[in-house]
Amino acid sequence: MTLNEFLAAKPLFYDVIDYERFPNAYQSIKQFLPSLKIIHLVGTNGKGSTGRFLATALSRSGKKTGHYTSPHILRFNERIWLDGSEGSDEALENAHQKLFALLSTEIANTLSYFEYTTLLAMVVYEECDYVVLEAGLGGEYDATNAFDKVLSIFTPIDFDHAAFLGTTIESIASTKLRSMQSIALLGKQKHSQVETIARTVAGEKRCTLYTLSERVTLNIETMAWHLATKNSLSDYLRDNLTLAMAAYELLGFEATEGLFDQSALFGRLSKIASNITLDVGHNALAAESIAKAYKGRTITLIYNTYGDKDYGEILSLLKPIIDSVEIIDVNEGRIVERSLLESVLHELNIPYRSFEEINTNKEYLVFGSFSVAETFLKRMNVTSTMV
Secondary structure, rough: OOHHHHHOOOOOOOOOOOHHHHHHHHHHHHHHHOOEEEEEOOOOOOHHHHHHHHHHHHHOOOOOOEEEEOOOOHHHHHHHEEOOEEOOOOHHHHHHHHHHHOOOOHHHHHOOOOHHHHHHHHOOOOOEEEEEEOOOOOOOOOOHHHHHOOEEEOOOOOOOHHHHHHOOOOHHHHHHOOOOOOEEEEEEOOOOHHHOOOOOHHHHHHOEEEEEHHHHHHHHHHHHHHHHHHHHOHHHHHHHHHHHHHHHHHHOOOOOHHOOOOOOOOOEEEEOOEEEEOOOOOOOOHHHHHHHHHHHHHOOEEEEEOOOOOHHHHHHHHHHHEEEEOOOOOOOOOOOOOHHHHHHHHOOOOOOOEOOOOOOOOOEEEOOOOHHHHHHHHEEEEEOOOO
């Protein structure tokens, strides 16, 4: 069975997570996999762009580097990046056949989509010097936490995935932060409780914890400002770039502008046309960052959302920059009922209609989720996210 056929048979989402399944599967084949230098990225927002900034710098410095990120927008290959390129169909298929031979058929069939592809990435990356590994959901119980790490990086932590992580910042942060192991770097945080919890967890785990403010030098700040201006990075993307630079130096290397001179990962305030920007953010923290980036301007928002997101709060945060909303139809089971979304837009007094086509006289922001981005890009006949 090919990789595409095998993954197509697996559901992308589960209502209940089995926290023992992946660690058991990994232990069953651990002896056949190399011991890699893994940098673990955990947080609510900013994992993808922070990871790509860091992975690109490591690769440019001559270290064979993989970056595992999720979900993808257009092609599964986006998830398994290696030294500047998406994983090729051939490399992924070869890794699948090798992994399938290592795992028992029962274990392979039982693993979730994300769990299987996490192991698949480890096979693809078996010759890498470094692997930047992005957590999927949470931290402590995420499949990516089964591996030993040389560094844990925590991006901003906020409310999301309440059904799995809890409804308080304390419960969410605790679950994410308990993934730290030996050395950890805590990025800029919105909630002061996060640092307090991080220090407590670090003490319990005997983990050396650094905050971003402790690791950022004047040289890093100057480079980040210069590169952010040069590459049109918003404030939140500049923060992610700064975090990546600090992490690079914490690994024992010297950050330079040449290593980090790059645009952000596709889908992070990406300009895809002169009047169209796309962002895969889908929670309140992302909305705050977007509103700040567009302060003083208004846009037409092309939007839809998953039903489990607090779209009322998200739209409230975006309202100051919204001229009107155009709802894009998305064929995905988790998308909110149209009537519920319209009700919130009506309550907020935000004009709305269905998305039909792009008007060259309007400025658009496509926002809401990876599924919204995928749907929009396919309607625009965009076939690749490589920039």
